[in-house]
Amino acid sequence: MGNTFVVNISLSLETDEKITVLEQTVNYASVYAIVQKRMSLATPLLETLVQDLVQEIHEFDQRIRSVAVSIEKKNPPIPNIGGTVSVSLKKDF
Numbered sequence: 001m002g003n004t005f006v007v008n009i010s011l012s013l014e015t016d017e018k019i020t021v022l023e024q025t026v027n028y029a030s031v032y033a034i035v036q037k038r039m040s041l042a043t044p045l046l047e048t049l050v051q052d053l054v055q056e057i058h059e060f061d062q063r064i065r066s067v068a069v070s071i072e073k074k075n076p077p078i079p080n081i082g083g084t085v086s087v088s089l090k091k092d093f
Helices: 028-039 046-060
Strands: 005-013 064-073 085-092
Touching: 005 028, 005 046, 028 046, 046 064, 046 085
Parallel strands: none
Antiparallel strands: 005 064, 064 085
C-alpha cells in the first residue's frame, strides 16, 4: 500500500468453560496471517480495509463475538500534516 501502517486488533470470545489449554484460545498467529495477507493487497480506502478485516477475522473463528480493528497510517499524503490518520471499526456478532 506504499505507506507504514499500525494495525491493532481486539477480540472478545464467547465461551462458558474455563480456558485452560491452548486449543481453547484464538490462534493469534492465524489472525496475524489474515491481517498480513489483507494488508498486502492495494486498497485505496482504510475504511474498506477495516471492514474486510473485521469480517475475515470473525469468519476465521465463529466463537469470536466482537472484533475491533484500528488502522493507523503513519505518513498520510496530506499536505502540511505532521501527524497520522486512523480508522477504527468495532462490530459485535
